[in-house]
Each structure stands twice: as structure tokens, then as C-alpha cells.
Amino acid sequence: MAVGERRETVLRVIVEDYITGAVPVASKAIVEKYGLKVSPATVRNDTAYLEREGYIIHPHHSAGSIPTDKAYRYYVELIGEDIDFPPVEEYLTSYILKEAKEGLEQWLKTVAALLAGLVRNLVVITSPKPVRCRFKHLDLVSLHDFMALLIVVLYEARISRQVLSFQRKVSQDELTRLANKLTLAYAGMTSSEILAKKEDLSSEERRISECLAEVITAEDKLEYGEPHLEGLYLLLSQPEFTSSPSMLRILEVLEKEDWLRTILRQEFKRGEVKVVIGEENPEPALQHLSLITSQYGQPDRASGIVGVIGPKRMDYAKTISSLTCLSALLSDAAVEYT
Amino acid sequence: MAVGERRETVLRVIVEDYITGAVPVASKAIVEKYGLKVSPATVRNDTAYLEREGYIIHPHHSAGSIPTDKAYRYYVELIGEDIDFPPVEEYLTSYILKEAKEGLEQWLKTVAALLAGLVRNLVVITSPKPVRCRFKHLDLVSLHDFMALLIVVLYEARISRQVLSFQRKVSQDELTRLANKLTLAYAGMTSSEILAKKEDLSSEERRISECLAEVITAEDKLEYGEPHLEGLYLLLSQPEFTSSPSMLRILEVLEKEDWLRTILRQEFKRGEVKVVIGEENPEPALQHLSLITSQYGQPDRASGIVGVIGPKRMDYAKTISSLTCLSALLSDAAVEYT
DNA sequence: ATTTGGCACTCCTCCCTTTTGATTGCTAGG
DNA sequence: CCTAGCAATCAAAAGGGAGGAGTGCCAAAT
Numbered sequence: 054m055a056v057g058e059r060r061e062t063v064l065r066v067i068v069e070d071y072i073t074g075a076v077p078v079a080s081k082a083i084v085e086k087y088g089l090k091v092s093p094a095t096v097r098n099d100t101a102y103l104e105r106e107g108y109i110i111h112p113h114h115s116a117g118s119i120p121t122d123k124a125y126r127y128y129v130e131l132i133g134e135d136i137d138f139p140p141v142e143e144y145l146t147s148y149i150l151k152e153a154k155e156g157l158e159q160w161l162k163t164v165a166a167l168l169a170g171l172v173r174n175l176v177v178i179t180s181p182k183p184v185r186c187r188f189k190h191l192d193l194v195s196l197h198d199f200m201a202l203l204i205v206v207l208y209e210a211r212i213s214r215q216v217l218s219f220q221r222k223v224s225q226d227e228l229t230r231l232a233n234k235l236t237l238a239y240a241g242m243t244s245s246e247i248l249a250k251k252e253d254l255s256s257e258e259r260r261i262s263e264c265l266a267e268v269i270t271a272e273d274k275l276e277y278g279e280p281h282l283e284g285l286y287l288l289l290s291q292p293e294f295t296s297s298p299s300m301l302r303i304l305e306v307l308e309k310e311d312w313l314r315t316i317l318r319q320e321f322k323r324g325e326v327k328v329v330i331g332e333e334n335p336e337p338a339l340q341h342l343s344l345i346t347s348q349y350g351q352p353d354r355a356s357g358i359v360g361v362i363g364p365k366r367m368d369y370a371k372t373i374s375s376l377t378c379l380s381a382l383l384s385d386a387a388v389e390y391t
Numbered sequence: 392m393a394v395g396e397r398r399e400t401v402l403r404v405i406v407e408d409y410i411t412g413a414v415p416v417a418s419k420a421i422v423e424k425y426g427l428k429v430s431p432a433t434v435r436n437d438t439a440y441l442e443r444e445g446y447i448i449h450p451h452h453s454a455g456s457i458p459t460d461k462a463y464r465y466y467v468e469l470i471g472e473d474i475d476f477p478p479v480e481e482y483l484t485s486y487i488l489k490e491a492k493e494g495l496e497q498w499l500k501t502v503a504a505l506l507a508g509l510v511r512n513l514v515v516i517t518s519p520k521p522v523r524c525r526f527k528h529l530d531l532v533s534l535h536d537f538m539a540l541l542i543v544v545l546y547e548a549r550i551s552r553q554v555l556s557f558q559r560k561v562s563q564d565e566l567t568r569l570a571n572k573l574t575l576a577y578a579g580m581t582s583s584e585i586l587a588k589k590e591d592l593s594s595e596e597r598r599i600s601e602c603l604a605e606v607i608t609a610e611d612k613l614e615y616g617e618p619h620l621e622g623l624y625l626l627l628s629q630p631e632f633t634s635s636p637s638m639l640r641i642l643e644v645l646e647k648e649d650w651l652r653t654i655l656r657q658e659f660k661r662g663e664v665k666v667v668i669g670e671e672n673p674e675p676a677l678q679h680l681s682l683i684t685s686q687y688g689q690p691d692r693a694s695g696i697v698g699v700i701g702p703k704r705m706d707y708a709k710t711i712s713s714l715t716c717l718s719a720l721l722s723d724a725a726v727e728y729t
Numbered sequence: 730a731t732t733t734g735g736c737a738c739t740c741c742t743c744c745c746t747t748t749t750g751a752t753t754g755c756t757a758g759g
Numbered sequence: 760c761c762t763a764g765c766a767a768t769c770a771a772a773a774g775g776g777a778g779g780a781g782t783g784c785c786a787a788a789t
Contacts, residue, residue: 056731079781092733097782114739115781157552158617192528192544204544206530212542212550214495279496286642297635304624394760417752430762435753453752453768 056099059091063099064108068120068128072366075292077117122331125343125365129328132370162281165359168379169284172372174291174363179317180278181355183209186269188239188247193217193228193261201228203261205268208241209355211278213268219257227257235261244269277317277358282307293341293364306338315339317358321348326376331365343367347376349383359383394437397429401437402446406458406466410704413630415455460669463681463703467666470708500619503697506717507622510710512629512701517655518616519693521547524607526577526585531555531566531599539566541599543606546579547693551606557595565595573599582607615655615696620645631679631702644676653677655696659686664714669703681705685714687721697721 066087070078080093080100089096100118103109108127109118120128161178169176190206199222203215223231235258239247244266254262285307294300306312315336319327329344343365350356359380361372404425408416418431418438427434438456441447446465447456458466499516507514528544537560541553561569573596577585582604592600623645632638644650653674657665667682681703688694697718699710 077781081781093781094733094735094784095731097784098732101783111782113741114783115741115779117781189532190530194527194546204528204550206542206544206550208532212544284646286639286646289642290639295635297633297638300635300638301624301628304627308622308624415752419752431752432762432764433760436761439754449753451769452754453750453770455752 059089060099060102062087062089063096064103064120064124065128065131067100067103067109067118068124071118071120072368075366077112077119079117082117120366122333122365125330125369126333129330129369129373133373158279158281162283164379164383165281165283168359168361168375169287171375172361172363172368173284173287174361174367174372175282175284175288176359176361177280177282177313177316178359179280179357181209181350181357182211182272182275182278183355184273184352185243186211186272188242188244188265188269190236191232191239191261191265193232195223195225195228198222203264203268205265207269207272211272213272215264215268217261217264219260223257231257231261234258235265239265244273280313280317280358288363291364291366293366302338303342309338312336312339316344316346316360319346321346321352321358323348323352324377324381326373326380328369328373341365343369345369345372345376347380349380351384357383397427398437398440400425400427401434402441402458402462403466403469405438405441405447405456406462409456409458410706413704415450415457417455420455458704460671460703463668463707464671467668467707467711471711496617496619500621502717502721503619503621506697506699506713507625509713510699510701510706511622511625512699512705512710513620513622513626514697514699515618515620515651515654516697517618517695519547519688519695520549520610520613520616521693522611522690523581524549524610526580526582526603526607528574529570529577529599529603531570533561533563533566536560541602541606543603545607545610549610551610553602553606555599555602557598561595569595569599572596573603577603582611618651618655626701629702629704631704640676641680647676650674650677654682654684654698657684659684659690659696661686661690662715662719664711664718666707666711679703681707683707683710683714685718687718689722695721 063083066083067078070082070086080096083089083096084091084093100109103118103124104111107121108124109120111118158180161180165176165178168178187208188205189208192204192206194202194204196202196216199220200216200218201223203217205213205215207213238252239250239262242250247262247266247269288294289300289303294303315334321327324347326345326347329346331343332340334340334342334344339362341364342362344360344362345367346358346360348356348358359376361367361376363372401421404421405416408420408424418434421427421434422429422431438447441456441462442449445459446462447458449456496518499518503514503516506516525546526543527546530542530544532540532542534540534554537558538554538556539561541555543551543553545551576590577588577600580588585600585604585607626632627638627641632641653672659665662685664683664685667684669681670678672678672680672682677700679702680700682698682700683705684696684698686694686696697714699705699714701710
């Protein structure tokens, strides 16, 4: 085996061993566990080289090697070429197909929990949402004399509600009439189209139309649906977070919720799984974690995000393959809601 | 001061001091901080008595006193009589009144986060939900030739959706006609009323009606709306959970979610705040915590639960008063959605 | 040029001991 | 019934090796 080739093997072994074991990998262990035909001293020469190149570091002088972000990146590119994990696919499929009677959101939570258990990390999933919402139907329910509840139904089975007040008394009969009229008038429109359609409207009709457009705009602004988190317990059980301060730091970050935007703002290509390792992440609070994310659904129609958050030392092979498979399955399922 | 009276003072002081400080309370500290006119030795006689009676324990021989569940219960009954906390009320009111444009659920989350910050513990809140849902409106959207999406709008602005399949091709026009007919036929009915209404229905109409009743029944079964949790970070920052195993134990319990039923299954009286301390809770996993819960809304119409979960050593006075006040405010706000 | 065995050195971890300081329990006297 | 004083108790912090795992490097072997 050529020197360069062995170095690559050593690096791969270090990454894989550290992923499963979470302890620094010693030269002796590398030789023994993987049956290399060289002595530990030789491996030490290689690790010295890898350290110079920035692939590994030693937590202290007489400790084994642990991979750097660069090493994980190298590893991910390496395995990216031929990833194949049939058992995961079968396992997921069998569960996912019994789509729930309990509604979409509940089902997504179940799916997320399933994936979390599989990859033993935190899973975040958002419900599918179109980029540009289209109006489908509205209802008006009288609350008091001057107030009504506006219920807006959008395509992709999304709904929103808003309280509305009028200058004068409006009866339920009148509200129903207004609702029917406007439902007909605005069917299939986006928020800007509704605002653009300037016909002669009564004061109440204008009030409702504005409110309607506002509601749809608000929906448009949400880049994704409400995110569900599952497996927090699993993430925090990882050995890197055993100390309570580091656990609290994670929790604090997760509750602030800005991190989510960071994840969701990414550009996705169809079917692609994105891997962001440690300091590759622009968000400092997440730089000691890795994110693996994927988009599902049809980008032009409704789409959502499913992602896994774990320590940098996470099982990239398994997670990437699970996510690839899951996002394909979810895309198929989402077609039914189109 | 009579002996019995002083003992009560000593107990109250121990509870209050332990609530704020989280460290065992020494006899000397009791005398000094609260300016008692007796010596530490005298207080020690009192604590010896209180220990015999089961109100306090000592974590080890040469440590101060910490209250037992019995002591907290005594304390809660004591303060229950004249609780008054105006600053909380004003603080909450000012924020809550700017009701959100972002929808009910989002607003509830904000309220929960606000309360969590105030009481520095985990807050759980459920969206208001009527005990018996009434049908308001339905829509049918064609998916494929044989499949449609059923969108059900209920009173109190609740919505649910369900995928539906037919034996034969059904066009969107036909679906719209069916939707209008059934919306009219079933307006205001509960699930059982819908099932009872046996008129001569076509095969498709029967299929939809059954599905509709099923959806409403499912909503009825949910005792409360989707719960929101806020302030997990605050709860786990409490000194009793600094060790990572105890933190993980809490997280594990919270993710299992069965505990929620325990909380929500309680019987509530209008406007009442319930306090469950430690082992008073039937659920073993929660026996090292205290729960303070309250119902809001109108029991006959929509109602929800708001509760605080904290260590047994939590600020009962502040939490009870905050919750009393908040639940009243939420009830007022909920009226608008009736 | 690469590999290897050997050896000194480093640094972490574990365990044991000691010290320190706080606090109680008890007893005898006010 | 209260108090002062004192011995007893225990946790937490600080110290101190001993042990051990593992590297770095050098000189010799391949």
C-alpha cells in the first residue's frame, strides 16, 4: 500500500472510530482494530502528517487523535460517492405508509420521531408550504355586532384566521353573503392579485379584502410551516453534552429559535441532502454541531424541510442515507395534498 | 411570641429562604436574616420539633433544614388566603393586550414565553377547544380522479383535513356541489347528530358524511388543543437539575408526553388555580416537581389549560398570582373567539 | 526512503488523605 | 422555656502521588 493511500485509510479509520466511540483514537487501536500491516509507530508518522495538514488534532500531548471539521468534510465527500443503506429504507417505508388518520401535523411529528430514533439525534421537520399562497375560500362568523372572525382557506389545505372589526353593525346573514361573494371573486388569487383587483367595493368589502390580503401575505412570509422538533433527549444524551453547562447552552440556542432561519434559508436543489459541518455554519451558536438537511415536496408547489442536528461526530453515512430516503418518501406523500 | 407561633414563623422562613436560595437553611441564618429575638439554639429546638413532625429534613447530619412536601403544602395553604401581586398583573396585561396579527397559536406561544420568563420555569399552554365540536363548513378539493381532500371547518375557528377516496371518478364540479349541499345539511351539528341524520344519501354523500363525523369525533377526543411548551431552558437552569443525569431524566419524561394527560385530566373549577406538590402527583416521573395549573376560557364553550412546571422549590406566591391573573386575561381574550 | 523498536516524557485520571468550615445535637446552667 | 458552649459530624475543597495510556523522536533495520 502506498504511503498516501495508507494516510487516507488512517484518516478514514480515525473519523469512523471517533464517530462510534467518541474518544480520541490511539495509534495502537488503529492498527489493531483495522488489521493494518504496519506498526503503531508508522501510523504515528501518518498522524503527525495529518496533524500538520489540519485534519486531526490532539486534545493534549499524550492523547490520541480526534478529527477536525476538515476531516469530517473530507469523510463526507468520500462516502458521498457510493452511499447505500437498504435496511433504513425498508424500515422507514413500512412505517410511513400507514399514513395517519390523525392529520398531517401529527403524522409529521410521528415521522420526525421515527427518524430521530433511527439517527439518535434531534430531528426538525416543517410542514409543507407553497412559496406563494393562493386563496381558496373564506368564511365570516359574527362575534359581536361590530366584530367578525375571518377564516381563510388556502390551497394546499392551509388555513388561517383573523379577528376583524367593522364601523357598523353587520349581521351574520350579511357576513355570509359577503363571504360567498368574495370567495367567488378572489378564487385562486395570490395576495397581490387580490390587492390589485380594484373594483367598486363597499366599505365592508374593502375592509375584508385588505384583511384577507394581509393574512395571505403573512402566510407567504413564513418561509416554512411550523417546525416540529423531535429527539432533543437523544441529542443531549450524546457524550459531548454530558456536562450540564454545554447542555444548557444547546437548549438556550434552540429556544431562541433564530437558528431555525439559518437552516431554512439555505438554497436547496431538488433531492439534494446538505451537510453543514461545525464552523462551516455562519451561526456561531451552532458551530459545534453539524446539520444535515433536505427539502421535500415540489419546490413549485408545497415543500418543506427535514433535517437532523447532531454533534459533529455524527454518523454521516447513516444520517445522509436516511434523509435521502425519507425526503423521497415525503415528496411522494406530499403529492397527494397538491 | 408563643412557642407554637414561633415554630410556624421558623417553618415559613425556612420555606421562603429555601425557595429563593436553594441551599439548606441554617439556624443562625434564620435568626439573623429575619431578626428573631431568640438565639440559634432555640431555633434548633424548633427545627428538631419540625423534623419530628415531618415538615423538614436534613440532607446530612451537619446541614441546615430543607422543607418536605408537607412543608410546601402548609406554605401554599398559608399564602393562599391573602395573595396579592399587582405588579405581575400590570406587566402581563400590557403585553397581552396587543393581540397578535400572527394568529392564535403564535400568540399563545408568545404569552407562554412571557409567563415562563416571569416565573422562570417551564410553561405549558393548550389552545382553547370546546368539549363537543360543532360543524360549520366543509370544502372538497379534487386530488386525483378517485381522491379528494376534505377540509372541515368547525366552530371556534378549528380546522381539520383528511384525504378521502371514492369508488368512482368524481369531478371538482361535483365535489363543490356535494360540499355545498352537505355544509347546508349539517350546519351546527355535532358528530353524533351528523351520524344520526339518516336521509337518503348517495354513496358518495354517505362516504363524506362518515369521514366528516370521524374527523369531528377525532377532534372531540383530543381533550385539549396542541400544547405549547416554553421555558424548558429556564426549568433546567434551576440548581436542582444541574447534574446532567437529572436533566436528561426530565427531558426524557417531557418527550414521552404521557405526563401531559396527567395534567390535563384534572378536574378544574372555574377560575381556580391547582397546586400539585411533588409526591401528591400520581405520576411517579413528576414526583420531584411541582405543577401549578389553571383552566381558562368558558368551560361550556372553548377552554384551555395553562400551567407552570417547576422544582418543588418554586416561588408559589408569584406563580399562583401570575397564573390567576393570566388565566383571567386569557378568558377575556377567548370570549372574542366564541 | 520508509519502517520499526525503544525509550523518555507528558498529561490525564483516579483514588486517597487531609484540611477546612459550617452546622447540628446535646447538656448543663440561667 | 431559653441559651451558651462544646463535641461530634459531614460535605466540599485542596493536596498529593501512583498508575497508565499514548505520543514524539531518534537511531537502527529494511
